[in-house]
Structures are given as C-alpha cells and as structure tokens.
Amino acid sequence: MTVRKNQAALTPEEKRAFTAALLELKRNGSYDRFVTTHNGFIMGDTDSGDRVGHRSPSFLPWHRRFLLEFEAALQKVDPAVSLPYWDWTTDRTARSSLWAADFLGGTGRARDGQVLEGPFSYAAGKWNINVRVDGRAYLRRALGTGVAELPTKAEVDAVLSMPVYDMAPWNSASNGFRNHLEGWRGANLHNRVHVWVGGQMATGVSPNDPVFWMHHAFVDKLWAEWQARNPKSTYLPAAGTPNVVDLGDTMRPWNDVTPADMLDHRKFYTFDTEPPAASQR
Numbered sequence: 001m002t003v004r005k006n007q008a009a010l011t012p013e014e015k016r017a018f019t020a021a022l023l024e025l026k027r028n029g030s031y032d033r034f035v036t037t038h039n040g041f042i043m044g045d046t047d048s049g050d051r052v053g054h055r056s057p058s059f060l061p062w063h064r065r066f067l068l069e070f071e072a073a074l075q076k077v078d079p080a081v082s083l084p085y086w087d088w089t090t091d092r093t094a095r096s097s098l099w100a101a102d103f104l105g106g107t108g109r110a111r112d113g114q115v116l117e118g119p120f121s122y123a124a125g126k127w128n129i130n131v132r133v134d135g136r137a138y139l140r141r142a143l144g145t146g147v148a149e150l151p152t153k154a155e156v157d158a159v160l161s162m163p164v165y166d167m168a169p170w171n172s173a174s175n176g177f178r179n180h181l182e183g184w185r186g187a188n189l190h191n192r193v194h195v196w197v198g199g200q201m202a203t204g205v206s207p208n209d210p211v212f213w214m215h216h217a218f219v220d221k222l223w224a225e226w227q228a229r230n231p232k233s234t235y236l237p238a239a240g241t242p243n244v245v246d247l248g249d250t251m252r253p254w255n256d257v258t259p260a261d262m263l264d265h266r267k268f269y270t271f272d273t274e275p276p277a278a279s280q281r
C-alpha cells in the first residue's frame with residue numbers, strides 16, 4: 001500500500017524516481033490534462049453558484065480524489081513512487097532541500113521570475129508550460145515575495161482545533177475548519193502557500209509547478225489530522241444543499257465518487273507518521 005512521505009525525508013534515489021515520473025507524465029501528455037482540469041474548476045467554482053473544487057466543503061475530498069488520480073498516473077510510470085508532502089510549517093524557507101537543484105529547483109530570477117535550476121527549468125528542455133494564462137512558457141516562482149511568511153505550526157494547530165467541518169453559506173465566507181484551512185478566512189493556510197511560492201503556483205494553472213502536489217498532499221494530511229483530533233466531527237453538509245456537494249452527492253468531473261467515499265484516506269494510502277493500514281499489519 002502507498003505510503004506518503006515527508007519530502008524532507010526522501011532519499012536521493014526517491015527524489016530521482018519521483019522527478020523522472022513527473023517528467024514522463026509531462027512527456028506523454030498526461031500531466032497537462034491535470035493542469036487543464038484544475039484550471040477549469042478554478043474558473044467555474046463561484047461563491048454564489050455551483051462550486052466543487054474550491055471555496056466549498058468539497059475542496060478537501062475533491063483534491064483528495066484529484067491527487068489519487070495523479071498518484072495513480074505516476075505509479076503507472078513507476079510503481080514505487082508515491083506523492084511526497086511538503087510540511088511548510090517546518091520547511092519554511094527558500095533554503096529548504098525541497099528547492100535544491102536535485103529536486104524542484106529554486107526561486108525564479110528577479111527579471112522575469114524564470115526558474116533557472118533543476119529538472120523543471122525551461123533550459124533543461126523537459127518542462128514547457130503549455131496550459132497557461134499568459135504567453136510565458138517557462139516555470140516561474142518568486143519564493144517569499146507575494147507574502148513574506150509561510151503559516152506556522154501554531155496557526156495550523158489553531159485551525160485543527162476547530163470542531164465544525166464547514167458552515168453555511170458553504171463558500172469563501174464560511175466559518176469552520178474547511179474555510180480556515182483553505183484560507184479565505186482567518187490566518188490563511190492553503191491559499192497563502194500558493195501566494196508564497198508565486199509564479200504559476202499563484203494562478204489557476206498552479207499544477208504547472210510540481211510543488212502543487214506536495215502542497216496539496218500536506219493539506220490533505222492536515223484533513224486527516226483534523227479527523228483524528230475531532231473523531232465526532234464529520235463532513236458537512238449532509239444533504240439537500242443547492243450548488244454544493246453534500247456528503248452523498250457525486251463530484252464532477254468523475255461523477256462516480258462522493259465525499260463519503262473520500263473520508264478514510266487509509267483505504268488508499270497512509271502517511272509516514274501513522275501505522276500502516278490494517279490490512280498490511
């Protein structure tokens with residue numbers, strides 16, 4: 001069964017394998033389809049209308065399913081690969097090994113934000129930005145420029161202690177755990193990390209930067225930690241909510257998966273911080 005590891009603990013060989021699988025998905029065209037899907041939902045999800053991927057309760061189960069599909073694509077290339085997560089409360093500077101040239105490469109140059117190092121630099125020739133919101137075909141970043149600080153452990157802890165999953169009006173104005181984690185309200189966790197990275201990560205085509213998957217794998221882990229801390233709390237709303245995915249409603253674009261199906265991540269993978277799934281013990 002898949003174990004998702006902290007990116008900081010990956011061996012050089014695991015980094016090479018993950019990077020190679022990403023480059024192969026890019027080469028064979030599968031990668032860009034994920035970027036297109038994500039941008040379509042960013043454009044379509046609105047506070048007053050239909051909303052599925054973002055600014056709504058299904059933000060968490062939608063991204064869990066999206067990451068599972070991406071991880072399955074990686075594993076078709078290399079069955080040994082799993083999605084690492086980036087704990088941005090601990091690896092919180094541009095000097096983290098995450099941004100080294102043997103992994104994701106670092107920040108962009110001042111002039112145009114272009115990432116110049118690592119396997120995803122434009123110069124390396126294997127990472128063209130094809131699904132884009134402007135003319136620039138090179139990966140861009142501006143680490144720590146759009147906002148100075150990544151969220152702290154204390155800020156995360158405060159959000160994990162919120163006992164109610166989500167609340168009406170079930171959008172970017174909501175109180176509760178989901179919207180505080182997503183970041184439209186309060187200290188701002190998930191959204192702020194997108195802004196901190198900058199470049200494509202701060203746009204609807206954010207999956208163009210491979211760090212997207214590691215960021216969302218950690219957001220996903222925080223959902224699992226919230227569940228462990230609040231065992232009596234569950235996904236809301238339960239039923240009958242217009243424009244919003246209720247617990248038993250199917251989610252686009254898959255139409256065969258509900259938030260209820262996504263509640264237990266241990267059906268699919270475990271994290272390196274928890275015991276292996278029951279069937280593996």
Ligand SMILES: [Cu+2]
Pocket residue numbers: 190194216
């Ligand atoms: Cu995100």
